[in-house]
Amino acid sequence: MIVTRALTKRFGRITAVHEVDLNVREGDRYGLLGPNGSGKTTLVRMILGLVYATSGEIEVMGQPIPRRTNEVLREVGALVEGPGAYAHLSGRANLTFLDASGPGGGGSRKARRLRVEEALTRAGLSGVDDRPVKTYSLGMRQRLGLAAALLHQPRLLVLDEPTNGLDPQGIREIRDLLEELNANGTTIFLCSHLLSEVEQLCTRVGVMDRGHLVLEEEMSQVRSPTGRVVVHTPDADRAVALLDGGVEHRDGARLLVRTADAAELNARLVREGLRIDEIHVQRRSLEDVVLEATGPGSDRLDAEPAEPAELDGPGVHVDGVRKVETRPSASTGTGTGTSLSPGSEPDAWQGTSREFLE
Amino acid sequence: MIVTELAKLVRRPRTWVSLALLCGLPAIVAIFLGVTEVAPPPGEGPTFLSAVLSNGSLYPAAALAMVLPLFLPVSVAVVGGDSIAGEAGSGMLRYLLLRPVGRTRLLVAKLIALTAYVMLAVVAVAATSYAIGVAIFGTEPASALAGSELITSVSGTGLSDVQVALRITYTVLYIGFSMLGVGALALFLSTFTDSPLAAALGALAALVTSQVLVTLDAAASVQPYLLTRYWLAWVDFFRDPILWRDIERGLALQAVYVGVLLAASWANFATRDVTS
Numbered sequence: 250m251i252v253t254r255a256l257t258k259r260f261g262r263i264t265a266v267h268e269v270d271l272n273v274r275e276g277d278r279y280g281l282l283g284p285n286g287s288g289k290t291t292l293v294r295m296i297l298g299l300v301y302a303t304s305g306e307i308e309v310m311g312q313p314i315p316r317r318t319n320e321v322l323r324e325v326g327a328l329v330e331g332p333g334a335y336a337h338l339s340g341r342a343n344l345t346f347l348d349a350s351g352p353g354g355g356g357s358r359k360a361r362r363l364r365v366e367e368a369l370t371r372a373g374l375s376g377v378d379d380r381p382v383k384t385y386s387l388g389m390r391q392r393l394g395l396a397a398a399l400l401h402q403p404r405l406l407v408l409d410e411p412t413n414g415l416d417p418q419g420i421r422e423i424r425d426l427l428e429e430l431n432a433n434g435t436t437i438f439l440c441s442h443l444l445s446e447v448e449q450l451c452t453r454v455g456v457m458d459r460g461h462l463v464l465e466e467e468m469s470q471v472r473s474p475t476g477r478v479v480v481h482t483p484d485a486d487r488a489v490a491l492l493d494g495g496v497e498h499r500d501g502a503r504l505l506v507r508t509a510d511a512a513e514l515n516a517r518l519v520r521e522g523l524r525i526d527e528i529h530v531q532r533r534s535l536e537d538v539v540l541e542a543t544g545p546g547s548d549r550l551d552a553e554p555a556e557p558a559e560l561d562g563p564g565v566h567v568d569g570v571r572k573v574e575t576r577p578s579a580s581t582g583t584g585t586g587t588s589l590s591p592g593s594e595p596d597a598w599q600g601t602s603r604e605f606l607e
Numbered sequence: 608m609i610v611t612e613l614a615k616l617v618r619r620p621r622t623w624v625s626l627a628l629l630c631g632l633p634a635i636v637a638i639f640l641g642v643t644e645v646a647p648p649p650g651e652g653p654t655f656l657s658a659v660l661s662n663g664s665l666y667p668a669a670a671l672a673m674v675l676p677l678f679l680p681v682s683v684a685v686v687g688g689d690s691i692a693g694e695a696g697s698g699m700l701r702y703l704l705l706r707p708v709g710r711t712r713l714l715v716a717k718l719i720a721l722t723a724y725v726m727l728a729v730v731a732v733a734a735t736s737y738a739i740g741v742a743i744f745g746t747e748p749a750s751a752l753a754g755s756e757l758i759t760s761v762s763g764t765g766l767s768d769v770q771v772a773l774r775i776t777y778t779v780l781y782i783g784f785s786m787l788g789v790g791a792l793a794l795f796l797s798t799f800t801d802s803p804l805a806a807a808l809g810a811l812a813a814l815v816t817s818q819v820l821v822t823l824d825a826a827a828s829v830q831p832y833l834l835t836r837y838w839l840a841w842v843d844f845f846r847d848p849i850l851w852r853d854i855e856r857g858l859a860l861q862a863v864y865v866g867v868l869l870a871a872s873w874a875n876f877a878t879r880d881v882t883s
């Protein structure tokens with residue numbers, strides 16, 4: 250559905266997107282994650298023909314972009330960096346204008362009205378009155394943007410932070426809506442900062458860091474078992490003694506045991522008469538994977554930056570060296586070596602809280 | 608797309624406010640003149656004002672002369688500067704392009720809406736001032752000034768009513784076309800910035816510069832090429848016979864400006880990154 254090859258975009262000295270090879274397949278629910286300023290929006294803009302690439306190729310639905318942008322966009326619905334609207338008009342009037350300005354905007358007056366009403370209903374704005382958009386709340390504007398993206402039954406939805414500004418209820422609604430659309434054959438490509446959103450919705454994830462696509466994997470792969478089992482037991486001391494070295498880490502009543510088979514471990518502990526509160530296979534969390542694959546957001550402009558990586562220019566080497574560190578660990582993706590290496594044990598419990606979501 | 612652009616223009620309160628202001632200035636002047644009947648002596652004050660007390664049907668020409676130096680170019684620059692930059696500012700530019708409206712189509716639609724606004728503005732000023740002129744000054748030639756059935760042309764000979772109407776129509780078209788030059792300049796700047804204000808101000812700065820240089824003898828060498836050089840040539844429509852030389856040059860110069868600016872707008876807009 251979307252394929253890019255060595256896609257690069259430079260804004261002056263800043264390389265916003267660096268040799269990205271993206272592959273979104275038909276029917277995917279693809280989530281693109283990455284810190285602030287990692288180039289997600291720029292990538293989306295290039296895919297949609299708004300921004301022209303410095304080098305590299307883009308294909309959407311098999312058609313080259315930007316050469317055939319207008320044909321491709323007929324079947325694409327998009328929300329890019331927040332909704333847009335004429336503030337002095339009502340939401341309905343905005344959609345009517347948008348509908349009438351492009352291809353497929355014709356039909357009888359009734360057909361046109363129906364299209365607009367249906368899009369509003371889908372986005373949860375069916376009851377909206379004729380107040381101008383400038384009086385809308387943030388969430389209403391966001392829904393209006395979504396309605397605009399849904400106006401013409403797109404085959405591909407490209408959504409840059411679709412749930413920005415929505416309440417938990419709204420986020421849930423949108424997730425259900427996207428799942429329903431996807432079940433009916435719409436491919437979904439979304440950028441987000443919300444790990445939980447991507448984790449719950451997406452079947453595939455990509456992670457960007459400083460312009461590089463550092464990871465692209467199936468969600469099931471990302472959430473693969475780590476080869477460890479988490480046990481909560483009031484008899485922790487006895488369990489440690491019994492398992493004899495099999496316990497990698499202990500935190501009060503919680504144990505981290507090196508084994509792949511939770512059922513077998515459970516049976517063994519119970520056989521020995523140990524009481525067990527909880528036992529489950531440990532999985533990599535998306536958060537761990539993403540945090541590991543990325544550095545701090547490149548728009549964190551500290552006075553004395555630890556890594557002057559964002560501006561490349563003559564400093565390409567700096568960037569290159571850094572990548573050598575991050576890339577292999579990120580793209581191995583086998584589930585063996587996340588944050589659970591003996592050297593970083595506390596992380597295994599706490600779920601790191603670096604400032605990704607700042 | 609063209610229809611929606613025109614609809615947008617019509618639904619903007621700003622369009623009507625600016626038209627009201629444009630038509631308001633001549634109306635105020637007419638009221639003062641009508642009440643006091645003190646006309647500026649011929650050759651002083653705004654063009655034609657000295658003549659209108661005699662016959663209101665010439666008032667449109669006087670009205671256009673009043674709004675031409677400032678009011679009209681300002682409103683046109685504002686609308687022109689808004690065309691692309693305004694869409695970028697409201698965040699709608701990207702959604703229009705994603706709809707998809709081709710970039711060239713969008714630019715053409717904007718140009719048509721701009722032309723419509725320019726013509727609407729000039730015609731509105733002419734029409735309202737005609738109505739006001741006739742209502743306040745009447746169409747009877749004042750004997751003190753003319754003494755015959757004829758309105759005095761700038762050259763001193765008389766013009767019939769039909770001639771006056773025809774020449775006012777020419778004037779409207781000529782001024783409309785001159786304003787399109789300003790509009791094209793604002794549209795061009797509007798493809799560079801996301802701020803409509805910046806585009807409008809840029810166009811006005813260029814205009815003021817041009818108007819200053821036109822009156823500056825030291826700048827004689829560049830004067831024939833200045834945007835505003837032939838703006839006042841429409842006065843020649845009221846000579847008898849019409850003096851076509853400057854009018855023709857003015858039309859040709861404006862055509863060159865409009866053509867070059869539109870081509871440059873297109874070249875820029877079609878190839879630029881839309882990051883608003």
Ligand SMILES: Nc1ncnc2c1ncn2[C@@H]1O[C@H](COP(=O)(O)OP(=O)(O)OP(=O)(O)O)[C@@H](O)[C@H]1O
Binds near residue numbers: 283286288289291882
């Ligand atoms: N028009 C522009 N001119 C110059 N630099 C730009 C421009 N647009 C983006 N950039 C730079 O490109 C980089 C990537 O920006 P981009 O908006 O794509 O990031 P992002 O991943 O969408 O970030 P966020 O999560 O904050 O939305 C940033 O360093 C930004 O400063």
Ligand SMILES: [Mg+2]
Binds near residue numbers: 289290291330409
């Ligand atoms: Mg972004």
